[in-house]
Amino acid sequence: MEPIVLDTLDxxxxxLRERGYAVVxxxxxxxxxxxxxxxxxxxxxxxxxxxxxxxxxxxxxxxxLVFGFAASPDAVKRFTHPPRTSLFRMRDGxxxxxxxxxxxVAILGVRACDLAALAVQDRVLLGGRYPDxxxxxxxxxxFLIAVTCAVPGGTCFCASMGAGPRAVSGxxxxxxxxxxxxxxxxxxxxxxxxxxxxxxxxxxxxxxxLEAARAVAEAAAGRMGRRVDLDGVRxxxxxxxxxxxxxxxxxxxxxxxxxxxxxxTCFCVTVEDGTDLADGTAERTERWDSxxxxxxxxxxxxxxxxxxxxxxxxxxxxxxxxxxxxFGAYGCVGCGRCIxxxxxxxxxxxxxxxxx
Amino acid sequence: MKKLAVFKLASCDGCQLTLLDCEDELLSVAAxxxxxxxxxxxxxxxxxxxxxxxxxxxxxxxxxxxxxxxIRRLSRHLVTIGACATAxxxxxxxxxxxxxxxxxxxxxRPGYIQTLDRSTPVSAHVxxxxxxxxxxxxxxxxxxxxxALLAGRRPVVPTHSVCIECKARGNPCVLIAHGTxxxxxxxxxxCGALCPAFNRGxxxxxxxxxxxxxxxxxxxxxxxxxxxxxxARVYRTFNVTSFGGSCDA
Numbered sequence: 292m293e294p295i296v297l298d299t300l301d302x303x304x305x306x307l308r309e310r311g312y313a314v315v316x317x318x319x320x321x322x323x324x325x326x327x328x329x330x331x332x333x334x335x336x337x338x339x340x341x342x343x344x345x346x347x348x349x350x351x352x353x354x355x356l357v358f359g360f361a362a363s364p365d366a367v368k369r370f371t372h373p374p375r376t377s378l379f380r381m382r383d384g385x386x387x388x389x390x391x392x393x394x395x396v397a398i399l400g401v402r403a404c405d406l407a408a409l410a411v412q413d414r415v416l417l418g419g420r421y422p423d424x425x426x427x428x429x430x431x432x433x434f435l436i437a438v439t440c441a442v443p444g445g446t447c448f449c450a451s452m453g454a455g456p457r458a459v460s461g462x463x464x465x466x467x468x469x470x471x472x473x474x475x476x477x478x479x480x481x482x483x484x485x486x487x488x489x490x491x492x493x494x495x496x497x498x499x500x501l502e503a504a505r506a507v508a509e510a511a512a513g514r515m516g517r518r519v520d521l522d523g524v525r526x527x528x529x530x531x532x533x534x535x536x537x538x539x540x541x542x543x544x545x546x547x548x549x550x551x552x553x554x555x556t557c558f559c560v561t562v563e564d565g566t567d568l569a570d571g572t573a574e575r576t577e578r579w580d581s582x583x584x585x586x587x588x589x590x591x592x593x594x595x596x597x598x599x600x601x602x603x604x605x606x607x608x609x610x611x612x613x614x615x616x617x618f619g620a621y622g623c624v625g626c627g628r629c630i631x632x633x634x635x636x637x638x639x640x641x642x643x644x645x646x647x
Numbered sequence: 648m649k650k651l652a653v654f655k656l657a658s659c660d661g662c663q664l665t666l667l668d669c670e671d672e673l674l675s676v677a678a679x680x681x682x683x684x685x686x687x688x689x690x691x692x693x694x695x696x697x698x699x700x701x702x703x704x705x706x707x708x709x710x711x712x713x714x715x716x717x718i719r720r721l722s723r724h725l726v727t728i729g730a731c732a733t734a735x736x737x738x739x740x741x742x743x744x745x746x747x748x749x750x751x752x753x754x755x756r757p758g759y760i761q762t763l764d765r766s767t768p769v770s771a772h773v774x775x776x777x778x779x780x781x782x783x784x785x786x787x788x789x790x791x792x793x794x795a796l797l798a799g800r801r802p803v804v805p806t807h808s809v810c811i812e813c814k815a816r817g818n819p820c821v822l823i824a825h826g827t828x829x830x831x832x833x834x835x836x837x838c839g840a841l842c843p844a845f846n847r848g849x850x851x852x853x854x855x856x857x858x859x860x861x862x863x864x865x866x867x868x869x870x871x872x873x874x875x876x877x878x879a880r881v882y883r884t885f886n887v888t889s890f891g892g893s894c895d896a
Contacts, residue, residue, distance in 0.1 A: 375815065543863050568794050581811065
């Protein structure tokens with residue numbers, strides 16, 4: 292389908308709702324721009340932007356753009372790989388598999404980095420001998436509407452990871468917000484997206500619209516707050532295993548696990564068994580865990596990675612080196628969340644540079 | 648049926664009230680254990696020995712010392728509940744001062760007061776099978792400990808940071824997004840990130856997490872405007888003995 296131009300997003304939201312989707316998008320809430328269910332396009336954070344720096348995030352009034360902000364503290368993994376899920380329940384010694392909740396959700400405003408992260412999680416959770424069927428169901432229930440990043444944040448580096456700022460695949464519809472006059476270029480990424488767009492009031496896109504969208508992405512790519520030089524990084528991290536830099540980072544690292552919680556590709560979980568006093572059942576649940584906890588590597592009563600240095604090294608080396616060995620791609624998409632949401636403001640791009 | 652007892656030392660009663668606060672689950676608890684001794688709920692004084700004794704409060708008097716040894720002898724499992732019992736509580740602020748001086752200011756006849764120089768956790772005097780942290784403790788964690796001990800399994804009580812629960816709950820970080828001082832990164836989870844969920848910073852009532860790096864957090868808290876006196880106060884309020892010298896780091 293040829294690209295089209297939309298004047299407003301309300302018909303798009305309405306059409307998704309008619310197709311049975313709960314429409315989720317960015318809203319201003321609790322001092323941040325985050326995903327929540329939308330009533331109408333009026334709920335979108337028009338005129339709001341964010342300022343992001345290591346360990347710092349602030350909302351800022353900014354121009355007329357609807358999508359004039361960078362990565363939200365929520366990654367899409369909250370929908371595909373929720374913080375806690377029930378696996379099964381035992382009643383009188385008989386296991387009952389927990390039903391998978393996979394609500395139909397349309398996410399409006401997904402960024403290229405988020406789509407790249409979903410592709411990484413697909414490889415991890417659906418590849419190999421033991422695919423995660425619950426993840427597959429939740430993933431299939433999503434309808435993704437990407438938005439080209441126009442205003443990257445101070446901690447963004449998707450351009451150096453080859454993950455953005457413009458979405459090239461993994462979406463049903465991709466929007467680019469244009470101004471003068473204010474409008475959205477809409478492109479379909481598949482049959483479902485094309486069918487949706489065909490049902491909306493629109494005009495065909497002119498060459499000038501396509502050129503304007505290209506310029507938005509090009510300008511954004513040039514305004515990344517951070518960059519990573521990937522040349523030799525995979526080998527270098529292996530060579531730097533004994534570097535004193537890990538200990539230096541550990542003096543600043545809180546081992547609080549915030550980086551792994553906000554990371555859109557981090558997928559590690561633990562399982563917990565519980566017993567219910569009321570009905571005598573037992574339940575096994577899966578919940579987000581982190582390589583920064585001591586329990587994560589507890590074997591025979593003691594953690595394998597006891598020091599903060601060992602845990603930080605594991606995390607960074609996994610993202611940029613051993614992830615490639617395991618899954619054939621980096622475990623980082625350059626969204627910058629781990630830098631913004633680190634209470635100590637540890638900057639992975641800076642640490643990678645120091646490990647050179 | 649297994650026998651449960653609830654004892655109180657120097658404390659405010661808030662933690663044992665958590666058991667009554669279980670409301671919906673209280674009948675299930677009562678159906679699975681005989682609540683033999685729990686003066687907050689009943690004046691019945693069922694005889695020991697007890698299969699599970701929950702002990703609230705810190706050791707602050709010579710009498711407490713004798714009682715806790717007796718309770719230990721009567722208890723198969725002894726679980727301490729709350730910051731008083733696990734870390735000395737707010738009353739351990741006396742550990743940083745001269746108790747004799749306090750008594751002389753507060754009481755007309757300080758000679759009647761029999762008190763120890765220090766407020767100490769129960770584990771400083773007898774062996775404790777499990778310590779449940781918090782000021783007050785968390786209702787769900789209390790139920791988990793009771794259910795686990797009845798089933799003969801290890802309670803699922805993670806010792807990682809509050810941040811993991813905070814992110815799972817979907818709170819925005821109050822320290823980073825609002826500039827509100829928060830002890831979450833050095834504090835043990837268990838409360839469900841209650842304070843940050845209401846836009847308040849964590850004040851550390853669950854005590855230090857498994858690998859706290861207070862020096863690193865303090866650099867950040869100083870940048871957020873806290874001076875050394877405020878840092879000392881926030882670390883010392885609920886867990887004087889366990890956060891220890893974090894404020895001086």
